[in-house]
Each structure stands twice: as C-alpha cells, then as structure tokens.
Amino acid sequence: xxxxxxxxxxxxxxxxxxxxxxxxxxxxxxxxxxxxxxxxxxxxxxxxxxxxxxxxxxxxxxxxxxxxxxxxxxxxxxxxxxxxxxxxxxxxxxxxxxxxxxxxxxxxxxxxxxxxxxxxxxxxxxxxxxxxxxxx
Numbered sequence: 001x002x003x004x005x006x007x008x009x010x011x012x013x014x015x016x017x018x019x020x021x022x023x024x025x026x027x028x029x030x031x032x033x034x035x036x037x038x039x040x041x042x043x044x045x046x047x048x049x050x051x052x053x054x055x056x057x058x059x060x061x062x063x064x065x066x067x068x069x070x071x072x073x074x075x076x077x078x079x080x081x082x083x084x085x086x087x088x089x090x091x092x093x094x095x096x097x098x099x100x101x102x103x104x105x106x107x108x109x110x111x112x113x114x115x116x117x118x119x120x121x122x123x124x125x126x127x128x129x130x131x132x133x134x135x136x
Contacts, residue, residue: 010073011129017071018114018132024059026134027052027083027109034100035084044090046099050083057081110134 006014030051036043060081068074111133117124 006073010071013071014074015114015130017067018112018130021063021066021070022112022132022134024063024112024134025056026136027056029083029107029109031085031103031105031107033102033104034087036096036099037084042090042093043096046087046090047084048087048103050085052083057083 032049032051035047035049037045037047057080064077064081068076111131113128114130114132116127116129118127
C-alpha cells in the first residue's frame with residue numbers, strides 16, 4: 001500500500017500506529033491477468049490483478065480508513081483497496097493490447113514492509129524500514 005511522502009517526524013507516529021493497529025490476517029492472493037491504472041484513460045501502471053477474500057478486503061479497507069482518520073498527515077484516498085502486483089510504470093502512451101497477457105498463480109502474503117523510496121535520476125532506490133507480520 002502506498003502511503004506517500006511523509007516527513008521524518010511523522011515516521012514514528014506511523015510505526016506506532018502500524019504496531020498497534022495492523023491486525024490483518026495472512027492473505028491468500030490469487031493472481032490473474034493484466035490490469036491497467038487508471039482503468040479508463042492512458043495507463044500509467046501495468047499490473048497483475050489480485051483476488052482476495054472479500055472479508056480480508058473489507059478488513060484492509062477498514063484499516064486504511066482508520067489510518068487516514070487517526071493520522072491526518074496520510075493523504076485521503078477515495079478509492080477502495082485494489083489488490084494487485086505492479087509490473088511497471090508507463091511514461092508515455094502505450095497500446096494496451098500489446099501489454100495484455102493471461103497469467104494465473106497463487107501466493108500467500110505473510111507480512112507487510114514499511115518502505116522508504118529515494119528517487120534518483122536512474123530510478124527509485126527502495127529500503128525496508130520495518131517489517132510487520134500479519135496474523136496467522
């Protein structure tokens with residue numbers, strides 16, 4: 001889940017919130033086919049569609065709503081959580097049909113990483129700040 005740019009002083013508040021409130025069960029993710037974001041205009045993201053149990057999706061959405069209510073520095077996102085695996089980002093125009101493919105697989109998600117990304121001219125550099133285990 002992308003939280004966006006937060007200031008160093010807010011990081012401790014976010015970490016405490018995650019430690020005390022991240023009560024999401026381990027996620028069984030079914031992976032299907034290619035999807036694009038935004039859905040109805042020129043895509044900026046190419047991803048694989050993720051399918052999870054509706055109960056798990058509801059818990060994730062409730063957690064995200066609580067996160068945004070409690071930590072006012074987290075930007076409000078009016079879209080419900082859409083499980084997906086990002087394959088790449090698009091800088092210009094693409095023909096979607098050239099990038100669509102069929103795919104099917106499954107995986108389990110057992111933890112969530114709080115990550116820092118540092119933007120560089122050659123692309124972002126990612127660093128794990130903290131790892132949070134999901135509930136068994």
